[in-house]
Amino acid sequence: xxxxxxxxxxxxxxxxxxxxxxxxxxxxxxxxxxxxxxxxxxxxxxxxxxxxxxxxxxxxxxxxxxxxxxxxxxxxxxxxxxxxxxxxxxxxxxxxxxxxxxxxxxxxxxxxxxxxxxxxxxxxxxxxxxxxxxxxxxxxxxxxxxxxxxxxxxxxxxxxxxxxxxxxxxxxxxxxxxxxxxxxxxxxxxxxxxxxxxxxxxxxxxxxxxxxxxxxxxxxxxxxxxxxxxxxxxxxxxxxxxxxxxxxxxxxxxxxxxxxxxxxxxxxxxxxxxxxxxxxxxxxxxxxxxxxxxxxxxxxxxxxxxxxxxxxxxxxxxxxxxxxxxxxxxxxxxxxxxxxxxxxxxxxxxxxxxxxxxxxxxxxxxxxxxxxxxxxxxxxxxxxxxxxxxxxxxxxxxxxxxxxxxxxxxxxxxxxxxxxxxxxxxxxxxxxxxxxxxxxxxxxxxxxxxxxxxxxxxxxxxxxxxxxxxxxxxxxxxx
Numbered sequence: 310x311x312x313x314x315x316x317x318x319x320x321x322x323x324x325x326x327x328x329x330x331x332x333x334x335x336x337x338x339x340x341x342x343x344x345x346x347x348x349x350x351x352x353x354x355x356x357x358x359x360x361x362x363x364x365x366x367x368x369x370x371x372x373x374x375x376x377x378x379x380x381x382x383x384x385x386x387x388x389x390x391x392x393x394x395x396x397x398x399x400x401x402x403x404x405x406x407x408x409x410x411x412x413x414x415x416x417x418x419x420x421x422x423x424x425x426x427x428x429x430x431x432x433x434x435x436x437x438x439x440x441x442x443x444x445x446x447x448x449x450x451x452x453x454x455x456x457x458x459x460x461x462x463x464x465x466x467x468x469x470x471x472x473x474x475x476x477x478x479x480x481x482x483x484x485x486x487x488x489x490x491x492x493x494x495x496x497x498x499x500x501x502x503x504x505x506x507x508x509x510x511x512x513x514x515x516x517x518x519x520x521x522x523x524x525x526x527x528x529x530x531x532x533x534x535x536x537x538x539x540x541x542x543x544x545x546x547x548x549x550x551x552x553x554x555x556x557x558x559x560x561x562x563x564x565x566x567x568x569x570x571x572x573x574x575x576x577x578x579x580x581x582x583x584x585x586x587x588x589x590x591x592x593x594x595x596x597x598x599x600x601x602x603x604x605x606x607x608x609x610x611x612x613x614x615x616x617x618x619x620x621x622x623x624x625x626x627x628x629x630x631x632x633x634x635x636x637x638x639x640x641x642x643x644x645x646x647x648x649x650x651x652x653x654x655x656x657x658x659x660x661x662x663x664x665x666x667x668x669x670x671x672x673x674x675x676x677x678x679x680x681x682x683x684x685x686x687x688x689x690x691x692x693x694x695x696x697x698x699x700x701x702x703x704x705x706x707x708x709x710x711x712x713x714x715x716x717x718x719x720x721x722x723x724x725x726x727x728x729x730x731x732x733x734x735x736x737x738x739x740x741x742x743x744x745x746x747x748x749x750x751x752x753x754x755x756x757x758x759x760x761x762x763x764x765x766x767x768x769x770x771x772x773x774x775x776x777x778x779x780x781x782x783x784x785x786x787x788x
Contacts, residue, residue, distance in 0.1 A: 329356055330391040331368050331381070332439035333504035335476065344378070345440035345474055346370050349394050354472040355440055366505050392505070395438045396431075402467070403430040403578045410574075410588070415599055418562040419574055422555060426571075429535045429553040430578040432509065436533070437467060440474050442499050442508040446482040446491070446515075448568070449615040450696065451594025451608040453482070453514035454634065456537065456572030458611070459584035460511070461631030463576035476502065479630040481615060485763060486520040486754060487512060492527035499532070511535045514568035517556065519545045520754040537575065539568045539595075540758060541738055564758040565597040587611075596699055596760075606648055610638070613651035617690035621647060655692050655700065658684045662701045663708070666715075669780065671787035674712040674731055677705065678780060681719035694719045699761070702726045714783060718776050721753075721769040725762045732760040740786065744779060751775055 329346025332355075336342050342360040347353065358376040367388050372378045408423065409416045419426075436443055447457035457479065468475045478498055482491075499508040510532045516524075517540040525547050528534070536554040541564065548554045555575075557566035569591020573584045589604030590611055591597075614634055618626045621637065637643055661684040669676040679701070681694055692700070698717045705713055712731040717724040727735055741755040741762050751771050755764040766775055 325374050326371060326379070327356065327374070328369055328371050329358070330388065331364055331366055331370050332391075332506075333441055333476070333502060334360060334364070334366055336501050336503065344370060345476075346372065347391065347395075347438060347440070349391070349398075352471065353398055353438060355438070355474045357474050366503055395435055398438060399431045399434040402434050402471075403427050408574050408577050410585075412599055415566065415570070418557055418560055418566055421560040422557065422562075422571075425553070425555045425560075426575050427578055429537075429555060430575055432533060432535055432553055433464075433511070434467065434579055436506060436509040437464065437473050437475055438471075439504060439506050440476055441504045441506045442476045442478065442502045443511065444478045444480065444495050444498060444508065445511045445513065446480045446487070446495075447512075448485075448514035449481045449483050450514070450693065451611040451615075452567045452569045452591040454611045454615045454631075455569035455587040455591035455594065455608070456513045456567075458631045458634055459569065459573040459576050459587045460513070461635070462582045462584055462587075463580035466580045466582045479628075479632075481628050481630075482512075482515055485515050485756065485765075486518050487516040487524035488520070489523040489527050492524040495528070496531060507531065507533050509533050509535065511537070513537050513572055514539070517542055517546060517548060518754060518756045519543050520756075522547045525551070537568050537571050539564045539566055539571065540756060543756060564595070565599055567591045567595045567597050569594070570597075570599070594696070595758075606644075607638070609651055609655075610644060610648050612693065612696050613647055613691055616693045619690065620650070651691060655697070658692055658697060659701055659704050662697070663704060666701070666705070669784060671784060674714065674787050675705075675710050676780070676783055676787060677710075677713060677715045678776070679715065679717045681717050694722065694724050695761075695763070698724045698726045702728055714787070716776070716779060716783070718772050721766040721772065723764040723766070723772070723776060723779055725757075725764075727760045729760065735786070737762045740782065744775075744782065747782075748775065748778065 329348045331344050332347045333345040334342055344358050344360045344364055346356045346358055358372050358378055361378045362381060364370060364381045368381050368383050370378050370381045408419055447453040495510055517538045534551050536548055536551060538556050542558050570588050573588035576584055586604045586607055589601060590608035592600035593605050593608040614621050614637060618629055662679055665679060665683040667678045694717055698715055702715045706728055713728050715726045727737055737759055741764055744764055745752050745755055751767055753765045753767050757763050
């Protein structure tokens with residue numbers, strides 16, 4: 310048994326020994342606990358050391374180069390000094406300022422958000438320094454995964470240059486809300502850690518809806534949050550009250566300023582890594598008016614990777630991390646193979662959709678309905694309904710069908726897409742809210758963008774009746 314050292318630490322200057330501030334402890338099982346020790350002797354440095362003796366967060370550990378702890382003690386004044394150094398370094402590290410991308414409209418929105426972006430960046434860097442658990446949830450499409458991949462590259466760069474450990478957990482999120490069950494899962498993950506700061510939750514490209522309030526309430530006072538989204542903000546959504554909630558709608562922008570773009574810009578505040586191609590992929594994936602055409606292959610590849618995990622990884626799995634995405638992207642031959650396969654699958658589905666779509670005549674506009682099971686079975690994973698609906702709408706536009714609203718039903722979901730000509734004259738979000746008010750016992754939630762929206766039903770058995778009700782309401786609005 311090791312004897313706990315309770316006296317002052319010896320001020321050793323031998324190069325074989327290190328004194329570090331224990332900022333976080335990860336509790337293990339058979340392998341034991343791991344302590345993360347921070348010091349600023351030669352810039353920031355975090356060592357993962359074995360907790361060979363009983364230690365607590367906020368203490369100082371003396372350990373040798375193998376990570377064996379020799380002694381530990383508490384020094385309140387030095388601990389306060391370490392915390393001050395953490396805050397100081399976070400402020401310096403997030404002052405790069407290289408946030409302009411060369412589009413005047415985008416850069417103007419960024420300038421208005423920059424103060425909020427810097428504040429969120431400081432939170433992220435600070436959590437990295439103290440090795441607090443960081444859980445990153447990202448939406449499973451090109452926008453969400455493009456943002457997550459940009460963050461992955463930038464955090465890896467930050468950790469490498471500053472010798473940080475980083476307790477990161479990546480979760481691909483398939484829903485559009487952050488529910489109580491999601492919050493409870495994240496708390497279970499964080500329960501494995503004991504740190505001087507709260508764990509951090511980062512949400513990318515989803516969750517801005519009143520249905521997320523229950524998840525927000527569940528995490529109250531337990532997590533710090535950085536929320537990067539670009540969906541319109543619903544009245545009553547409590548996420549706007551969070552310190553690090555950032556959305557271009559709050560700063561004179563709209564959904565064209567995608568979450569992937571926002572994340573990429575944020576990353577440039579603390580890292581020099583070029584994430585431009587993933588920023589561009591997110592713009593293409595969400596049909597942003599700021600898309601330049603660059604990154605189209607990466608966008609399609611990200612959509613496929615985050616859709617059909619069985620086809621990509623050859624086994625059944627429910628989650629994919631940026632590290633696993635990197636394994637694919639770093640292989641040109643594998644990337645081409647998957648991209649070719651994805652394009653074939655998508656084109657086949659679009660061709661089938663054109664044949665199967667049902668058209669309703671409306672005044673000065675077109676209303677189209679498609680049962681997604683006619684083009685892709687529920688067992689298949691690609692294409693995802695959302696991207697497919699946007700692609701099919703584009704094909705209908707190419708065929709001369711202008712001012713079109715497309716409804717796609719699949720299981721318990723009703724998806725809607727409106728082309729840009731009609732979008733300016735049609736209140737998509739107002740339509741969704743009216744459906745929720747009319748059918749509160751049938752509709753679980755809904756939301757989206759100005760030109761794209763989704764309604765989630767309580768049960769897919771309600772799909773036929775709710776589709777008919779939705780079509781009737783749309784026709785009454787279109788005339």
